[in-house]
Amino acid sequence: MADYILAAWFLIIGIHLILFILFFSGGYLKFPYLLGYEIIFPFIHGPMLYLYVLCVTGRNPGMKIWLLNGIPVLMIGLLLSQLLLLSPWDRLAAYQSGNNGYKLLSKVIKYLMILSGIVYVALSLFAVRKYTEGISSQYSNTEKMNLNWLYYLIAGIALIWIAVIIKNDILIFSIVVLFIVVAAYFGISRVGILNIPALPDREDPKELDNEVVKYQKNSPGDEAIQSIYRKLVYKMTQEKLYKDPELNLNTIAQLLDVHPNTLSQVINSVEHKNFYDYINRQRIEEFKRTVVLPENQKYTILSLAFECGFNSKTSFNRNFKKYMNCSPSEFLKNQSIHME
Secondary structure: OOHHHHHHHHHHHHHHHHHHHHHHOOOOOHHHHHOOOOOHHHHHHHHHHHHHHHHOOOOOHHHHHHHHHHHHHHHHHHHHHHHHHOOOOHHHHHHHHOOHHHHHHHHHHHHHHHHHHHHHHHHHHHHHHHHHHHHHHHEEEEEEOOOOOOHHHHHHHHHHHHHOOOOHHHHHHHHHHHHHHHHHHHHHHHHHOOOOOOOOOOOOHHHHHHHHHHHHHOOHHHHHHHOOOOHHHHHHHHHHHHHOOOOEEEHHHHHHHHHHHHHHHHHHHHOOOHHHHHHHHHHHHHHHHOOHHHHHOOOOOOHHHOOOOOOOHHHHHHHHHHHHHHHHHHHHOOOOOOOO
């Protein structure tokens, strides 16, 4: 679905660019038949961005979401209906005369366009952030699920709206072209990132909401929380579950015979961390224990990091610096350990 939306969006952008060139090159003087329709297109890009983000983050929008996001476009069409129903030459005359009615309409459209841009950029950012928080509460390694590149696309749209506000036509055209190139690159090259299992319990949003409400109302008491936490610590200490790079919340919940929501609540309340931070802290501690052992001096830093459960150098370095306030090499230097 994400690919179909991206393809449709590129087609819409292409048509919009043709109208854009036609309008600003003065071609509309010879061909006024499309005059006025270019105003509708800026209101389509925001919904397309948001719907694309929803699909990429695994929440395929239903018919209700499609219809809701189509309402702003429909409203603009109705607002312009009086102008668009005029003959092409009458529309051209209204545009060239710059009468008060047309000026007022143009001003209203401009502010609505800016509002649409702000709203949909904010909605898209919120959707990506929600996805990021969701995978951090479910998975211990999120490198393959990282969708930070979506922020580039959202930033690109934001830059286009800024260019629209300052009315720089060349800048608008240049940013749009660059945006298409970037969107095409990430949309195609990052497609593998999307081939991951869906987040648990996310197939039915209503069912998920009911589960959340249920577990909020039936929150385990302090004694139950401590009991589950002791079992968790025992499993981590004795079986070193964190060494599994594919470890996720559901796996541990099944081992402890508790609901994933309950286990997540236990980790949050006792450790004051989400699942991702909790597991990676365990991995860092394991690395610190093993790296100082003489028999491990023959290995590389990265090989030991992988042994501890990390699945990439980037993830290891980022988490190590986050918890230790120094890089792995700096830590080893302080310990008088020389490794590659």
